[in-house]
Amino acid sequence: MNFDLSDEGRMLQDGLRRYLTDAYTPDARRAAVADGFSADIWSGLAEMGVIGALFTEAQGGFGGTGFDIALVFEEMGRAGAVDPLIDTGLLGGGLLAKAGRDDLLETVIAGEMQLALAHTEPGGRYDLSRVTTTATQDGEGWVLAGRKAVVVNAPAADMIVVSARTSGSTGDADGIALFLVDASHLTLAPYPLVGGGMASEIVLDDVKLPADALLGGAGDGLAMLVEVQARATLAVCAEALGLMEAIRALTVDYLKTRKQFGQPIGKFQVLQHRMADVLIEIEQARSAVINLAGNLDGDDRDLHLHATKNLIGEVAKLVVEESIQMHGGIGVTEEYDLGHLAKRLTMVDHRFGDALYHLERFIALRAA
Structure with missing residues (x-):
């Protein structure tokens, strides 16, 4: 098996390595660690097409394979970068792609929107099906109630994808839905992360959402x-x-x-x-x-x-x-x-x- 990079992959790797080497000066890194990320570096990554490399052509990108993802993030790690490519790109953007929200995904790829995923809850550990936050139908809309923990990039996010249970009990694989929520409608408690970047605890106190806030079907979340x-x-x-x-x-x-x-x-x-x-x-x-x-x-x-x-x-x-x-x-x-x-x-x-x-x-x- 040939593990050599394609010409396009080699160009992306070389360009990204040079850009990160120049951009992540000691002062720039300290500022990015303190603030959660650097808006200037983020704009540069988007302009280079780095965010687009995480998505397929059908989704508006130009990559999306496992090797594209590995190439980009190895270079990000080599520079010690703290930019929220995982949270805005692969998690938030990935969920938008699966829900068919191409209009918003285009904005993410262009570097004009920050996203976060609010799924982890206190005591949840690593079990994706452990969701106690509830989503109750209210007319044509929804009402969310619960609490989310360690929501990475939430302080900088414009929109936050929130998981909630529409049916069943904690630990059930069925009945989990995802909702796209304007971050300004949520109560955040921000704090810095040990490895750089910012996260937040989120309290959902009967947050009312319109019907189109639902991503996918009511039971497709998990x-x-x-x-x-x-x-x-x-x-x-x-x-x-x-x-x-x-x-x-x-x-x-x-x-x-x-x-x-x-x-x-x-x-x-x-x-x-x-x-x-x-x-x-x-x-x-x-x-x-x-x-x-x-x-x-x-x-x-x-x-x-x-x-x-x-x-x-x-x-x-x-x-x-x-x-x-x-x-x-x-x-x-x-x-x-x-x-x-x-x-x-x-x-x-x-x-x-x-x-x-x-x-x-x-x-x-x-x-x-």
């Missing part, structure tokens, strides 16, 4: 969420791969320049062996991401997804621990790039299911 989260999980795995590569490069450079006993510490055999172990594990992670990208639309997608996210979580922990130990105290300072990259890579394991959760799901699928 199936739509499963599909877009699979693509988002590939994205976060590819982002982790880019973060690992950036951390590896920083660590190798440090080992070459930091001297002890009159020579670079990279000449010490014990550190060479530890760095070789890290490199091997990163290559294992790369193979897993490539495998998942190739099987994103296949029948065994979930099996590959769980295996990949589990491996990424384990390798990410090793890379973070080894790099900080080899750097010493400088590795955890805000002024040094490793501090931001390590925090962001650590938090990858907590999005869309940690390593243990995906190991359990993999075992369950293999045993079925």
Whole structure:
């Protein structure tokens, strides 16, 4: 199998890498981390067509394959970018695409709209079917009541997709619907995330919505969420791969320049062996991401997804621990790039299911 990029893919990769290298100066990164994202960088990504690369031609983009997603997010990870491509593009935009809201999706691809997905609830962990928020019909419209937790990018979002239960009880696979809500109609409690960006708690206190706020059918929500989260999980795995590569490069450079006993510490055999172990594990992670990208639309997608996210979580922990130990105290300072990259890579394991959760799901699928 040929894993080389196409000419178009290579052009996108080279252009995106150059753009992010120039755009993410230390000052720009600090500002983006504090504010949640940079409007200027976001506009630049849209102008380059990066958002469009996440969608098929039929949806108004020019890519949309697993390899397109992996390419974009590996470069985003390599730069330590905090821009909400996952939340606005793959989650929010993906749900708009599935609901046939082409008018709004066009605005998202153009970089003119920010989205967020409000699905996670207190105590929900990683179970997509655990929804206690209710949606009650009120004439031709709906009334939402409940609470959502850790809604990434909500403070910057223009519209928020909210999941709610129209029937059944907590944990039922049926009866979950999705609603597109103007963010100005919601009560937000914003806060910064450890790895950069912003999130919010949301209180839904009998929020009234018109009939056209419903995305898809009243019971289609869970199936739509499963599909877009699979693509988002590939994205976060590819982002982790880019973060690992950036951390590896920083660590190798440090080992070459930091001297002890009159020579670079990279000449010490014990550190060479530890760095070789890290490199091997990163290559294992790369193979897993490539495998998942190739099987994103296949029948065994979930099996590959769980295996990949589990491996990424384990390798990410090793890379973070080894790099900080080899750097010493400088590795955890805000002024040094490793501090931001390590925090962001650590938090990858907590999005869309940690390593243990995906190991359990993999075992369950293999045993079925």
